[in-house]
Structure formats: structure tokens, C-alpha cells
Amino acid sequence: MKNRVKSAFLLVILASLMLSACSKNNDASPSESSSGTSSVSPSESGSSSVAPSDGKFDPPITLTTVGTVAPTVKYASGDSVDNNPWTREYEKRYGIKLKTLWTVDDSQWETKTNLMIGTGDIPDFFKASPAQFKQLVDADLLADLTSAFESAPDRAAKILTEGGNAALDSAKFNGKLMAIPFTGAPKEGSQMVWIRTDWLQKLSLPEPKTMDDLLKIIDAFTTQDPDGNSKNDTFGLAVDKDFTTLKGFFNGYHAYYDIWIKDAEGKLQYSNIQPEMKTALQKLQELFKKKQIDPEFGTKDFSKVAESIVSSKIGVMFNSPYAGLYPLQSNVDQDPKAEWKAFPIVSADSQPAKNQTALGVLGYWVVKKEVEHPEALFSMLDLWVEMFYENKDDALNKQFINDGNTEIWQMNKIAAYRAFKNADQRIKVTHALETKDTSELTGDDKGVYDKISAFQAGDRKLWGWNAIFGAEGSMGVTDQYRKNNAYVSDEFIAAPLPAMTERGADIGKFMNERFTKIIYGASSIDEFDKFVSDWKQRGGDAITSEVNDWFANR
Amino acid sequence: MHTTRSQQAFQIINFIILGLLSIMCILPLIHILAVSFSSSAAATGGAVKLWPIGFNWSSYEYVISSNRFLNSLGITFQRVLLGGLVNMILIVITAYPLSKESERFRPRTFYAWFFLLTILFSGGLIPIFMIIRETGIMGSIWALVLPGAVPVFSIILMLNFFRGLPRDLEEAAFIDGAGHLNTLFRVYVPLSLPALATISLLTIVGHWNAWFDGLVFMNSPDRYPLQSYLQTIIIQQDFTQMTEQDIKKMQLISDRTIKSAQIFLGSLPILLLYPFLQKYFVTGITLGSVKE
The missing domain is CATH 3.40.190.10 (Periplasmic binding protein-like II)
Known part of the structure; x- marks a missing residue:
């Protein structure tokens, strides 16, 4: 009998200890997040670095992030999620090193990021869903990007407003820009x-x-x-x-x-x-x-x-x-x-x-409040626009977009889509098909051009590309919508x-x-x-x- | 033995109901198998029912040559072996002292409640996630093995089985000078093979089928065990919000024949294992439930 009482007593103590430990942990986690991650996110080490006029950090800064892995991406041997053509270019050009804490399959992104936010351990920047974005703003965990946006490179700023101001406005709270919207192409996708x-x-x-x-x-x-x-x-x-x-x-x-x-x-x-x-x-x-x-x-x-x-x-x-x-x-x-x-x-x-x-924002790139140089994100976004949308050099294209083997462009760490990329692409590609002059095509354009050429040569496996980007393609209808x-x-x-x-x-x-x-x-x-x-x-x-x-x- | 009419009727109805049930269980599997051997176009068109249309091996060739399937299969094997071993050791050494009476093992009641409590309450996902992170095993195989290392339900099964063994054996062992360890491993364990087989089946199936922890505790999709990987390929796309990228991806991975081949291959090892361990299953559990 005595024994039983004793063990019951022990149990109660144990249970209360466990419970209190839990709640303490939960309460403390958001405020602890900075100290908690400091071991893995040496962003503070870059606090002394300054960005000179050419936009390169010296000494280099390190940003932590988390990401998805597309099933179709294969890294070259020796390369990895933090060491690939894109990250090397980020470092070489802007002095930005990246450290990816984890990656997850696309389908599980929401679960895993929710868990991450729940434990109060957010990386320096990542892509949040609209609901997560609002939570993070309410919890006051995010950096104000207003001034960084004002000094952002033109190209990077322009892509965010190309489809109208709605995307950027949706990322503003009380007039402050709290995230970079991952703009999609809602108008282009119209039925x-x-x-x-x-x-x-x-x-x-x-x-x-x-x-x-x-x-x-x-x-x-x-x-x-x-x-x-x-x-x-x-x-x-x-x-x-x-x-x-x-x-x-x-x-x-x-x-x-x-x-x-x-x-x-x-x-x-x-x-x-x-x-x-x-x-x-x-x-x-x-x-x-x-x-x-x-x-x-x-x-x-x-x-x-x-x-x-x-x-x-x-x-x-x-x-x-x-x-x-x-x-x-x-x-x-x-x-x-x-x-x-x-x-x-x-x-x-x-x-x-x-x-x-619809608004068509695919997510919001948010930056943790403690990050010293939020403007780094706009530099990285600038590289994205340059390589993905503007580059016409075939060698760079093989290096950054597609080497015929895998979609290297998916290795970028921050992206935003242009509002009418495919509609514009169709115009360029059909023009090139008529004139047989491919000098004006970017890497991505060239890929479409090659597919339609192959279709015209009789490959029905590529019918869909012609149905979208061909002279009679669906993007022509999109273009009509846009004009009207x-x-x-x-x-x-x-x-x-x-x-x-x-x-x-x-x-x-x-x-x-x-x-x-x-x-x-x-x-x-x-x-x-x-x-x-x-x-x-x-x-x-x-x-x-x-x-x-x-x-x-x- | 003489059977009455009503008994016969009962038998017939039994056969019919159980037969229908087992057909319902096996048909989906046959369908998956048929799809995996069909031509891609027939499968996407939904034409394949229970027999392959346009028979070919190409999806199996593709699966065997793709790294991700084999890679995750390897991780699952690793997990099943390691996890199964850890589970079995812990089950046996935990069940043994708990099978003794309180007079001989004083804190028994405390420990019994200690373990039982974990069946009733759990810290929930976030605390577990934090523990995994703070202990630094996030992303390693141990994150899949250690959180479930002590399966309490199996311990109760084992403990009841131990209790069913005659006490005279234990006393005889002690008189011959054996300690607890010797008694456990030389007397109890060899006598408990049916129970051990049942429990190892439960453990192996459990480890084989677990997918959620893989998604949550692994830091990269290359490290997913098989079921987590399968889950990512068969998950339903949300068609109300498809973007251009999604559609391009759909086109690449929408191949049903390949999905089906992977699902079938993924369940094959456990299907093969079942018949061999299944015969212990019934005896293993009921033997344990008979108490002195």
C-alpha cells in the first residue's frame, strides 16, 4: 500500500515536471530562436562586413535558408544544394554564401515549414505561405524590407510590379514592405x-x-x-x-x-x-x-x-x-x-x-529580423532575372539554366516569375521560327524553339509545346487577353x-x-x-x- | 461430427462474406500490378482494370535504373534492421523485469505506469521535433529508430507471455546458479520464440510502413525511407491552384505505370515475409494472453 502511494506521488511529480518543461520550452522558443540558431546561422559573423558600391560583401556574409528539391534536378558530381553553379555565382559576384539547413520534397513544404515555425527556429530567409507570412509578421519576427527595396537593382524591382502592383501591395503591412512576393503569372494562366x-x-x-x-x-x-x-x-x-x-x-x-x-x-x-x-x-x-x-x-x-x-x-x-x-x-x-x-x-x-x-503570388520570401543585410536578397533576385530571363549567351545558359541534362535553373535560392513570360516567349520563338535567326533567344527560349522544331519535323511527343508556343498556340490567346x-x-x-x-x-x-x-x-x-x-x-x-x-x- | 442445417448455412455465409472481404483486399493490388505492366497511354486513359493493356516491362526498367527508389529502399532496409534489432532487445529486457511480481521487483508498479502513460499521452509533434533537434540526431537514421525504440504495446504482449511460462523453470535455473541475465537469455528467450516471431513481425511491418517521421526528421529527400518517398510521388496534386511549373512537373511525373511499379515493389518484401511469420501470429498473441 505504502509503495503504491509512493509511486503515485512520484508519478505526479514526474508528470508535472514534464508538463512544465514543455510549456516553458514553448514559451521561450520564439525569443530563443536567435540564440538557438546562432550556432547554425553565422549571419552575425558578417555583421562587420559592408557592402561597397559594387554590391559585393567583403568579407562574405552567410545566409541560412531552407528549400525544396524538385525530383527532376540532378547535381553534377561533387555539387550539392549549397555548392552548385548558382551558389558559386552568388558568392563570386555578391559575396553571399548560403547554408541550407534542410530540404524537403515540394509536396511536404507546408508541413515542414509549419513545424519549423512552430518550434520558433526560422532561417535567415525562406519562402512562406500567405498564412505563415501573416503569422510571422504578427509575431514580429521579420525584417522590414522597405529601404532595401528602394535601393534594389532595377531589374529585380521591376519584375515584382510587372503584373500590376497587387503582388507588392499584398506584402505590405502598415505601409512597410515585409516580404518579397514570389510573383506568379495569374493573368497568363487565365482560362x-x-x-x-x-x-x-x-x-x-x-x-x-x-x-x-x-x-x-x-x-x-x-x-x-x-x-x-x-x-x-x-x-x-x-x-x-x-x-x-x-x-x-x-x-x-x-x-x-x-x-x-x-x-x-x-x-x-x-x-x-x-x-x-x-x-x-x-x-x-x-x-x-x-x-x-x-x-x-x-x-x-x-x-x-x-x-x-x-x-x-x-x-x-x-x-x-x-x-x-x-x-x-x-x-x-x-x-x-x-x-x-x-x-x-x-x-x-x-x-x-x-x-x-487571382492574386497569384506563389509565396512570400521573408527575411528574419536579425539579418544584417536584407538587401542581399534583391542582389540574388537580380541574378535570377539576368540569367533566367535576359541572358542570351549559350555558354552561360548551359551553366545556369539547362545543360540538356538537368534543369539547373531550379538550383536558384530566390526567384520570382515574370507576369507574361510565356506569352512573350511565344512571340520571340515564333518570330525566330519564321526567320531561322536564334540570336535573340535566351536559353529558355532556345529550349522551346528546339522542341517546336522537333515537332515540326514530326515528333508528336512534343505536340504540347507547339500547342502552347506555336504560331497557333494558346499563348497567342493569352496575348489577345493581355492586349484587350x-x-x-x-x-x-x-x-x-x-x-x-x-x-x-x-x-x-x-x-x-x-x-x-x-x-x-x-x-x-x-x-x-x-x-x-x-x-x-x-x-x-x-x-x-x-x-x-x-x-x-x- | 454431425452438423445441423443452420450450422451449414452459417458456414456458407461465412465463406461468402470472408471471400468477398479477401477479394476486396486483393483487387487493388492486382489493379496496381496490371497498371504497372501496361503501356503508359492506356494507364493514363484509365482503361486498365485487372489485366495489363499493352504489356511491357519498361516502368520496372525505369524504376530499377533510377537512383531514388533504390536509395530509399536501402535506407528502409537499414532502418528495419537497426530499428528491429533495437526494438527487440529493448522489448525483451524491459518485459522481463516487469513480468515479475511487485514483491520481487519493488518499483514495478512505478515502471508499469511509467510505460503505460506513454500510450495514453504524447508530447505531440512539436516537442518531439525539438527533442530530436536538440539531441542532434536530426537527419540521421537514429531519428527514425530512437523515438520509437520502446514499443510499449509489444512489451505488454511479451510480458504476458513471460508470465505464462511456468515459474518452476525460473526457480530451477536459479538453483542451478543462473543469474537474471542467464535466466532471461537461456531460459525465457528460447521458450518464447512464437511470441518473439509475432512481435518482430509487428515491429518490422511498423518500421516498413512508417512514412511521416521520415518526412519530418530527414533533412533532405535523398535520405527518405521508401514509404516517405512513395508518399511524395503519389500525393494528390491540388488542381485548383496549378501553376505552369506544376503542370510541367505533372507531365514528368504523372506516369501512373511508374508510380504503380514503385508501389508494388515497395510492398513486395513485406508481402513475401508475411506468410513465413504469419503462422506464429495467432499462437503468439493468444499464448501470451493465458495467465496463471
Whole structure:
């Protein structure tokens, strides 16, 4: 008995010790982070170094970071993540040494960085997600980059604003620039309508100019046996359960999927509850009733829909201009007759259709507060722009971009994408194909040029490159969009707000269910009005007012 | 023996239900195998069901020639051997004293609770991560072996098995002058082979299938054990937010036949091991549960 009491007592003490040790650790970790990492991040050792006018640190500084590894990258023998063409150039040119604490596969980036932030041990710089970025700002762990940006090299500064100011604005808190946005190409990725042109020819249909034309095509692809197997086994329009292939369709009815738009009074409104959405859904309901949409779409994600496309069951798909590579290339591999072409989205009325675009920032390059020389990041970014976008020297190209063996450009430590790189690339490449003069091409351009040349010589494995970058390619459509500035941008460009985080997932699921039901015809189109009021009640109103508060105060 | 009608009916229903269950278990495996032998185009088109279309070996040739698969397979073997060994030693030497009564081993109750508590409560991911980091084993094979070095559930199995052994044997050993160590390794362990086989199967399967710790504790994808590596190649792409880079990557790694070949090869060793250890499985566990 005595024994038992004693051991129970011991246990309690032990447990409390363990618990207190835990909580102490957790509390202390963020403030300890600087001392904790000092052993691994000798950035302080560079504190005495100054950046002379030519931008080289002497003695060299060391920055710690963490990174992803693309499965396609192979290092030359002796090279490693911290010793490769890019890092050697960073050191040679700017006196910046890099130390990568860990690398992880792309798919696990979020988990691993969350864990890292959770333990309070962040490296000198890394790529954070929007939500992480906001957390780090709130915890006051990040360096203010405002002055570093002002003195940044022109090239590096320009790339961040090329697609408009939204990306840079989204990285500002109280007017201070707290991160370098990893700009993507949201406008370039705007959807277009891909159509099986071999089917079009077979049924002698014209190319679509209006939504009516397109609906006729969809109808014909369903009912007139475009694949000629005398079976009624084809569908007109590709639809997936997350509606990723419907944005272009919605946009044709001036409805926008899941973005925030300005109303007449200058307030932000959620696009999915606008009356235009009702019209578009009604149309989809009709298409479904006429069996022009796969009756099982509600259970198929995009990769499943891609299977139907690859096996030549669907002839019309709204998607990004890049779809030529995936999944359409697989269809072309599989079906020797298959031909696709991208057309601009079409409007249901006399108003031209506009494409919805999101902010499209792929992440935020954040710098730890204690770092002495945050401007080093802009120097590194400058090298990226120079080598990836501007270099025309073949030798440098082999050294930094692609040696034919592996994608060396992926070894960079900081990058940002140009807003219309591929659209510009198509113009240059098609011009070079006409004139046979490749002197104006950069390394990346040359790669595309070679692929299209090989396609023209008969290699159908490279069909997708021609479908995107060729004279008739999808990037031509993108170019048209750009010229007409046919975009409606998502006006909400911040990390998710509290009510959004709390309700967003639930509300999104509920919305998806209601929309799917309407398309299935399980509920009549008038259910849409009920959906709108339900949406408001279930937290939509709270989110709307939150978003408008943010909009008024930004 | 005479069986009644209802018993027969019961047997038949049993066969049907169990048969269906086992078909449900084996069909996905056959499907994966069929896809791995099919031509890439047929697999991407979703045409392959249970029989390969366009039979070829190319995806296996590719997997064998790619470094990453073999590399991670090597790490998994290393982990299973090292982890299995550490686990088994610790299980045996922990279960032995705990199988004694409190009168003979005073702090037994304390230790029993000490171990039991770890089944009920865990520090959670972040504290474990910090411990791994502070002890400096992050990124080494030990980060995969040491955190799970003392599997309490297996210790309980072992301990119950030890208790089931006649005490007279132990007393006889003591009279012959054996100490605890001798008794344990010369008497208890040789008598416990069924239990040891069962537990080593559990341990090996556990180490073989673990993937999350590999992702979290390894500092670079080159050091991932097999299941972590497989997890990274089969994870679903988020199609709502695809960028140009993602699509280029998709085109490179979307090859289902190669994924299937890797999944199949990844489960092959354990499939081969199972039939040999499985026969101990039932006896091993039930023997341990019978107490004096």
C-alpha cells in the first residue's frame, strides 16, 4: 500500500515536471530562436562586413535558408544544394554564401515549414505561405524590407510590379514592405477554351465566336458521334467536382467563381452569390439534362476528368493555356488523330467576356529580423532575372539554366516569375521560327524553339509545346487577353482573415454541394436564392464585412 | 461430427462474406500490378482494370535504373534492421523485469505506469521535433529508430507471455546458479520464440510502413525511407491552384505505370515475409494472453 502511494506521488511529480518543461520550452522558443540558431546561422559573423558600391560583401556574409528539391534536378558530381553553379555565382559576384539547413520534397513544404515555425527556429530567409507570412509578421519576427527595396537593382524591382502592383501591395503591412512576393503569372494562366479541332472538322462546325456557337459545338460533340465509333459515348463539356474547369464558362456569363469583386458602390462582394452565377448554373443544368456533361462529374476530380479526356471521351475543356502539356499531350499520345486548339473564352451576350484572375503570388520570401543585410536578397533576385530571363549567351545558359541534362535553373535560392513570360516567349520563338535567326533567344527560349522544331519535323511527343508556343498556340490567346486587358481581378489580396479561416472550409463545402445539386437537377434553379440567404447566414455576412473592413483600411 | 442445417448455412455465409472481404483486399493490388505492366497511354486513359493493356516491362526498367527508389529502399532496409534489432532487445529486457511480481521487483508498479502513460499521452509533434533537434540526431537514421525504440504495446504482449511460462523453470535455473541475465537469455528467450516471431513481425511491418517521421526528421529527400518517398510521388496534386511549373512537373511525373511499379515493389518484401511469420501470429498473441 505504502509503495503504491509512493509511486503515485512520484508519478505526479514526474508528470508535472514534464508538463512544465514543455510549456516553458514553448514559451521561450520564439525569443530563443536567435540564440538557438546562432550556432547554425553565422549571419552575425558578417555583421562587420559592408557592402561597397559594387554590391559585393567583403568579407562574405552567410545566409541560412531552407528549400525544396524538385525530383527532376540532378547535381553534377561533387555539387550539392549549397555548392552548385548558382551558389558559386552568388558568392563570386555578391559575396553571399548560403547554408541550407534542410530540404524537403515540394509536396511536404507546408508541413515542414509549419513545424519549423512552430518550434520558433526560422532561417535567415525562406519562402512562406500567405498564412505563415501573416503569422510571422504578427509575431514580429521579420525584417522590414522597405529601404532595401528602394535601393534594389532595377531589374529585380521591376519584375515584382510587372503584373500590376497587387503582388507588392499584398506584402505590405502598415505601409512597410515585409516580404518579397514570389510573383506568379495569374493573368497568363487565365482560362481559355480548348476544343478538339479534329472533331470540329469532322462534323464541319465553325470555330466558336459566341457562347451560342460553343453550346452548339458541345451539343454536336455529344450527339453526333464525333469519334465515329457509332456509340453514344462522348460528352461535350469537361466538368470536375471542384469546378476548376468551369471558370472560363462562368466568365462567359460574366459570373466569377470564388473571388471578391467591387460592386457599384465600391464595396467588395463575393462573386458566387451574384445573379450572373444563377444564369450560368441554369445553363449548366440544361447541359446536364441533355447529357452533355458526364453524369458522374460530382465524384471526379480533375485527374479523373483528365482520364476521360485522354481516352477521347470529351471534346471541350476550359483550362489554362498550359493544358497543352497536361493532360492534352497524353490524349495526343494515345489517339493519333487527336488535335486540340485553344480559343478565347466566348461571351453569352454583346458584352465581351472578361477573365477572372487571382492574386497569384506563389509565396512570400521573408527575411528574419536579425539579418544584417536584407538587401542581399534583391542582389540574388537580380541574378535570377539576368540569367533566367535576359541572358542570351549559350555558354552561360548551359551553366545556369539547362545543360540538356538537368534543369539547373531550379538550383536558384530566390526567384520570382515574370507576369507574361510565356506569352512573350511565344512571340520571340515564333518570330525566330519564321526567320531561322536564334540570336535573340535566351536559353529558355532556345529550349522551346528546339522542341517546336522537333515537332515540326514530326515528333508528336512534343505536340504540347507547339500547342502552347506555336504560331497557333494558346499563348497567342493569352496575348489577345493581355492586349484587350480583359481581366477582372480578385480584389481581396491578403492572407485569410479570421472569419474566413474559421468558416471558409465549411462554407466552401456547402457551396460546392448546392451548386452540384443544382447542376444535377436535384434542386431547381430557384434554390439558388435560398443558397444565397443560407450562405449569408452561415458566416458569409461576417466574412463580407470583415473583407470590407480590410478593404477600407488597407 | 454431425452438423445441423443452420450450422451449414452459417458456414456458407461465412465463406461468402470472408471471400468477398479477401477479394476486396486483393483487387487493388492486382489493379496496381496490371497498371504497372501496361503501356503508359492506356494507364493514363484509365482503361486498365485487372489485366495489363499493352504489356511491357519498361516502368520496372525505369524504376530499377533510377537512383531514388533504390536509395530509399536501402535506407528502409537499414532502418528495419537497426530499428528491429533495437526494438527487440529493448522489448525483451524491459518485459522481463516487469513480468515479475511487485514483491520481487519493488518499483514495478512505478515502471508499469511509467510505460503505460506513454500510450495514453504524447508530447505531440512539436516537442518531439525539438527533442530530436536538440539531441542532434536530426537527419540521421537514429531519428527514425530512437523515438520509437520502446514499443510499449509489444512489451505488454511479451510480458504476458513471460508470465505464462511456468515459474518452476525460473526457480530451477536459479538453483542451478543462473543469474537474471542467464535466466532471461537461456531460459525465457528460447521458450518464447512464437511470441518473439509475432512481435518482430509487428515491429518490422511498423518500421516498413512508417512514412511521416521520415518526412519530418530527414533533412533532405535523398535520405527518405521508401514509404516517405512513395508518399511524395503519389500525393494528390491540388488542381485548383496549378501553376505552369506544376503542370510541367505533372507531365514528368504523372506516369501512373511508374508510380504503380514503385508501389508494388515497395510492398513486395513485406508481402513475401508475411506468410513465413504469419503462422506464429495467432499462437503468439493468444499464448501470451493465458495467465496463471
